[in-house]
Amino acid sequence: MxxxxxxxxxxxxxxxxxxxxxxxxxxxxxxxxxxxxxxxxxxxxxxxxxxxxxxxxxxxxxxxxxxxxxxxxxxxxxxxxxxxxxxxxxxxxxxxxxxxxxxxxxxxxxxxxxxxxxxxxxxxxxxxxxxxxxxxxxxxxxxxxxxxxxxxxxxxxxxxxxxxxxxxxxxxxxxxxxxxxxxxxxxxxxxxxxxxxxxxxxxxxxxxxxxxxxxxxxxxxxxxxxxxxxxxxxxxxxxxxxxxxxxxxxxLWKTNATNANIMAKRLADGIKDVSAVKICYPVQANALFVRIETKLLERLAKEYYFYVLDPNDHKDYPKGYQLVRWMTSFNTTTEQVDDFIQAIRK
CATH class of the missing domain: 3.40.640.10 (Type I PLP-dependent aspartate aminotransferase-like (Major domain))
Structure with missing residues (x-):
């Protein structure tokens, strides 16, 4: 995965x-x-x-x-x-x-x-x-x-x-x-x-x-x-x-964190105009919280591993959507991010 x-x-x-x-x-x-x-x-x-x-x-x-x-x-x-x-x-x-x-x-x-x-x-x-x-x-x-x-x-x-x-x-x-x-x-x-x-x-x-x-x-x-x-x-x-x-x-702390932050920003920029997803909070570090159509979520989850958040904790989104968290790290690559972006857009 x-x-x-x-x-x-x-x-x-x-x-x-x-x-x-x-x-x-x-x-x-x-x-x-x-x-x-x-x-x-x-x-x-x-x-x-x-x-x-x-x-x-x-x-x-x-x-x-x-x-x-x-x-x-x-x-x-x-x-x-x-x-x-x-x-x-x-x-x-x-x-x-x-x-x-x-x-x-x-x-x-x-x-x-x-x-x-x-x-x-x-x-x-x-x-x-x-x-x-x-x-x-x-x-x-x-x-x-x-x-x-x-x-x-x-x-x-x-x-x-x-x-x-x-x-x-x-x-x-x-x-x-x-x-x-x-x-x-x-x-x-x-x-x-x-x-x-x-x-x-x-x-x-x-x-x-x-x-x-x-x-x-x-x-x-x-x-x-x-x-x-x-x-x-x-x-x-x-x-x-x-x-x-x-x-x-x-x-090393700076090198590692810089990569994680840059990769999160790259992912955010790559999906910001996709109508089926909505970034819920400012992306300022290495985490994205995204409201996503359930149909898209189910398809992505077959190939990608990420957390789907408890709907009881996050109720401010319409029916047919769920809230997920996507995180990047010190060893996340541009190729991995771009592949994820293309999968979402496709």
Whole structure:
């Protein structure tokens, strides 16, 4: 099957494989006390600020749950978009592992605003019967393939801090957002007041591994114990760390994300005048959400693999249409995209 389902289905970049092989040639200290982990932390600091405190984990869900859990007590709450990955795609892990509550607010093209968060904060304030909001969590780029601007992030950070909250960014596709914004990572995270970051790479060419980055270092206290207790302290941590060295030091993150974004834009441009399909949200990273005639969907699905979204979640389209997601990745080629375009047009 020709695949436009997810950037999770793509393989591992050859440079990452090579880096893993190089890290496999000798014995080194375990549990992150090795030179690879130390160098990887230094490289992350170069991108996000010398004061930040990074920790490596295995999974994106773990990065989100542990970073949010580090600042949210069991009686606390996290405010997020109703479309947020932590709300809809992590099998209740935040609630189960943090023991706290998620408050969801409406999104506009995948984004939330201070205005959307305010009623939730006001309703809970000083009410002993309500969980108390402690963090606002956003995703960059969003679950709908859009990208927060620096002004939007700054507004949320200022709003969060004015109300005694922290701002967390789920950066599973942070590299795609950086390419879209044409900005270094620090310029739209640390410099704007973001407190906590889940830094991803698996969706952009890494084999496994993510990082929890405390942009506000005061929040990192005791995290080493949380990570161990949550079974995310890998004994052979060098194999996570060496990937981040190659990924960040050689600007592989940028090369990979640039290709993914360009391929998504190419696909969008190639189908925008086809009457049987309608692109539902701005294509700003590497995802397209498309309303498509059911007949066309059934024919395409015989040859192409992609996700058809739950109709109960997306009701704003007429009978005879369905909503699908098409994604591109670091190894998507122009030939693959053009073949898909021609299949749709045909």
């Amino acid at each position: 020709k695949n436009f389902a997810s950037d999770n289905t793509s393989g591992v970049h050859p440079q990452i494989f090579e880096a893993l092989q190089k890290a496999n040639i000798s014995n080194v200290p375990a549990y992150g006390d090795d030179e690879y982990s130390q160098l990887a932390a230094k490289v992350i600091k170069q991108h996000f600020g010398e004061h930040v405190v990074p920790y490596f984990v295995l999974l994106g869900t773990a990065a989100n749950v542990l970073s949010l859990g580090s600042v949210t007590p069991s009686w606390g709450a996290v405010i997020c978009a109703d479309t947020a990955h932590i709300n809809s795609d992590e099998c209740g892990a935040p609630e189960a592992k943090m023991g706290c509550k998620l408050f969801t607010v409406p999104n506009v093209n995948g984004k939330i605003t201070p205005e959307a968060c305010l009623p939730t904060i006001q309703a809970a304030k000083d009410n002993v019967h309500h969980s108390q909001p402690k963090v606002i969590s956003i995703t960059q780029s969003t679950e709908l393939g859009t990208v927060y601007t620096p002004n939007e992030i700054k507004a949320l950070a200022d709003f969060a801090h004015a109300n005694g909250l922290y701002l967390h960014v789920d950066g599973a596709r942070l590299s795609n957002a950086a390419v879209t914004l044409n900005l270094p990572f620090k310029a739209f995270t640390t410099d704007l007041g973001v407190d906590l970051l889940s830094l991803g790479g698996t969706k952009n060419g890494l084999m496994f591994g993510e990082a929890v980055v405390f942009l506000n270092p005061a929040l990192a206290e005791n995290f080493i114990y949380m990570r161990k207790q949550s079974m995310q302290l890998l004994s052979k941590m060098r194999f996570v760390a060496t990937q981040f060295i190659e990924y960040l030091e050689a600007d």
